[in-house]
Amino acid sequence: MPQGAAAVLRHELIGLSGVFERNVYLVRRYLWWDVAFFVWTIANTLTIVFIGKGIEATGGDIDVERITTQLLVGAVVWAYLGVIFEILTETVAWERWEGTIEYTFMAPLSRPIHLFGMGLFAIVYGVIRAVLLFGVVALFFDLNLGQADYLAALVVLLVASISFLGIGMMTAVLPLISPEKGTQLGFMAQGILLVISGVYYPVSILPEWMQWASTISPATYALDGLRDAILDGDGLGSMGDELWPLVLIGAVSIPIGLWVFRIGEQYAKRHGKLKRSG
Amino acid sequence: MTRSNHHSSMPAVVVDGLRKEFFRNDGRAGLRRRRKRVAALDGVSFEMHRGETLAILGQNGSGKSTLVRLLSTLLLDDGGSAHVFGHDVAAETRAVRRLINRVSVEASFFKKMSAVENLSYAARFYGMPIRETRERIPEILGRVGFPRKRMGEPLEDMSRGMQQKVALARALLTAPILLLLDEPTTGLDPRSKLEVQTFIREIRQIHDATILLCTHDLVEAEELADRVGILDRGRLIELAPAAELRAKYDAVTLEDAFFAATGKAFEDEPEEEDD
Ligand SMILES: Nc1ncnc2c1ncn2[C@@H]1O[C@H](COP(=O)(O)OP(=O)(O)OP(=O)(O)O)[C@@H](O)[C@H]1O
Ligand SMILES: [Mg+2]
Numbered sequence: 001m002p003q004g005a006a007a008v009l010r011h012e013l014i015g016l017s018g019v020f021e022r023n024v025y026l027v028r029r030y031l032w033w034d035v036a037f038f039v040w041t042i043a044n045t046l047t048i049v050f051i052g053k054g055i056e057a058t059g060g061d062i063d064v065e066r067i068t069t070q071l072l073v074g075a076v077v078w079a080y081l082g083v084i085f086e087i088l089t090e091t092v093a094w095e096r097w098e099g100t101i102e103y104t105f106m107a108p109l110s111r112p113i114h115l116f117g118m119g120l121f122a123i124v125y126g127v128i129r130a131v132l133l134f135g136v137v138a139l140f141f142d143l144n145l146g147q148a149d150y151l152a153a154l155v156v157l158l159v160a161s162i163s164f165l166g167i168g169m170m171t172a173v174l175p176l177i178s179p180e181k182g183t184q185l186g187f188m189a190q191g192i193l194l195v196i197s198g199v200y201y202p203v204s205i206l207p208e209w210m211q212w213a214s215t216i217s218p219a220t221y222a223l224d225g226l227r228d229a230i231l232d233g234d235g236l237g238s239m240g241d242e243l244w245p246l247v248l249i250g251a252v253s254i255p256i257g258l259w260v261f262r263i264g265e266q267y268a269k270r271h272g273k274l275k276r277s278g
Numbered sequence: 279m280t281r282s283n284h285h286s287s288m289p290a291v292v293v294d295g296l297r298k299e300f301f302r303n304d305g306r307a308g309l310r311r312r313r314k315r316v317a318a319l320d321g322v323s324f325e326m327h328r329g330e331t332l333a334i335l336g337q338n339g340s341g342k343s344t345l346v347r348l349l350s351t352l353l354l355d356d357g358g359s360a361h362v363f364g365h366d367v368a369a370e371t372r373a374v375r376r377l378i379n380r381v382s383v384e385a386s387f388f389k390k391m392s393a394v395e396n397l398s399y400a401a402r403f404y405g406m407p408i409r410e411t412r413e414r415i416p417e418i419l420g421r422v423g424f425p426r427k428r429m430g431e432p433l434e435d436m437s438r439g440m441q442q443k444v445a446l447a448r449a450l451l452t453a454p455i456l457l458l459l460d461e462p463t464t465g466l467d468p469r470s471k472l473e474v475q476t477f478i479r480e481i482r483q484i485h486d487a488t489i490l491l492c493t494h495d496l497v498e499a500e501e502l503a504d505r506v507g508i509l510d511r512g513r514l515i516e517l518a519p520a521a522e523l524r525a526k527y528d529a530v531t532l533e534d535a536f537f538a539a540t541g542k543a544f545e546d547e548p549e550e551e552d553d
């Protein structure tokens with residue numbers, strides 16, 4: 001019944017736009033908090049990037065421009081990843097806090113579309129923020145950006161985002177299982193990614209078993225690809241080593257993410273974890 | 279396939295032997311903690327016909343909200359079944375979700391967002407495009423008596439009565455044919471309460487909706503409902519028109535009948551066993 005299928009698709013797309021719309025309203029209503037959070041991120045990023053200069057000042061013999069640019073890319077990707085995870089975690093956490101979660105979960109909107117809506121917003125919001133962050137922090141330093149291929153960098157970030165969403169969906173389910181502590185558990189996943197993915201240092205300096213773990217982390221390839229694009233001006237043509245693993249990890253992590261979320265939702269519905277008052 | 283043709287002959291709600299248990303922790307904390315299963319609903323069966331308003335009474339913890347949540351596809355049962363217009367709430371969640379909406383005791387909104395914003399995104403989840411909501415939302419807010427000039431203000435600045443009316447508007451916006459109302463007037467001042475009740479009456483008359491109304495207000499139950507059910511510790515011990523219940527217990531008011539019914543059950547049933 002093609003007409004029926006078209007109607008269902010239309011319904012789902014309207015639902016997806018609703019998820020996006022809700023987040024836009026929230027950003028508008030909490031704009032000053034977003035600005036404050038952004039200032040915090042800038043301060044944090046500056047602290048890290050200044051480490052490069054600090055090493056030189058204490059007598060280290062390094063290529064400062066290169067190191068600061070590397071650190072900057074690391075910090076921006078890290079901030080981006082944090083935003084993606086935070087927004088996806090809010091799928092459950094914020095709605096539970098406001099008490100709207102039951103209304104959202106009883107709406108005729110399929111869970112994958114709901115999660116993709118959150119993910120789409122997270123990517124748009126995260127990219128805007130990452131670009132601003134990169135721009136603002138770059139003003140403080142002499143960076144060698146002369147040959148940077150920004151388009152390639154953006155494409156790598158977007159492709160990597162698919163995997164980030166998959167992992168984000170897995171952690172988003174945690175507040176569904178433990179309303180009080182679930183969000184903190186999400187930070188654990190982020191922390192592990194931070195250590196193994198070479199955000200601020202080359203993966204090659206890690207112990208061997210950690211290097212192995214880094215090969216399944218999408219952040220590793222995202223960082224590699226972004227550094228190649230920004231420091232060495234590598235175009236998309238020479239980015240296969242990064243793009244293919246990212247596509248592969250994304251293709252695996254999204255179905256797993258949806259599946260884990262589904263299991264979590266079933267668990268919550270069995271044990272009355274969505275909400276119990278009323 | 280129009281809704282009314284499709285659904286006219288079948289009962290609106292069929293609940294059969296519905297059971298739901300929750301784990302309850304005993305007093306101990308940490309590793310010595312033990313959990314026992316407690317039945318929140320213990321084999322509840324009833325039917326509602328289309329267009330009927332059924333009030334469910336019951337003390338705190340008797341299982342009213344659990345029943346509403348099972349019907350709203352927010353809980354999975356531990357036995358028995360429930361159907362909404364022929365659709366199984368556990369197996370056909372999507373079909374059921376299209377047909378229902380709900381108002382609970384807390385208004386449950388994004389409180390920094392305005393009424394219009396809250397209603398807009400929520401309507402989108404039900405497939406309503408902007409073209410539709412742009413007209414329908416102000417219209418429906420107007421009908422619940424929401425002042426036009428406050429439509430853009432954050433909901434946190436509004437009284438509970440006002441918020442509850444917005445909650446009713448949100449539920450109605452999606453044109454549900456089964457409306458689940460879980461203590462919609464609890465905690466409202468007398469005036470707001472009356473306004474909400476008047477509006478519920480209007481929904482009954484105009485929208486041809488079937489309404490399940492859980493309440494602690496016995497006058498409200500008697501005035502709004504065609505039949506009254508009494509839930510007592512997870513069991514539906516009575517289900518009849520209010521007049522019949524009064525007659526059965528030889529009571530002047532529904533309140534007297536309620537006390538008689540639940541008091542009797544209290545003596546008959548053994549105390550919940552501890553283990
Ligand atoms: N999510 C849950 N987790 C654990 N126990 C629950 C949960 N929801 C309800 N219960 C328990 O199930 C029983 C029925 O609760 P329910 O909320 O359905 O009662 P109610 O009739 O709505 O009460 P009230 O009048 O206070 O709203 C209570 O003993 C309650 O503690
Ligand atoms: Mg209740």
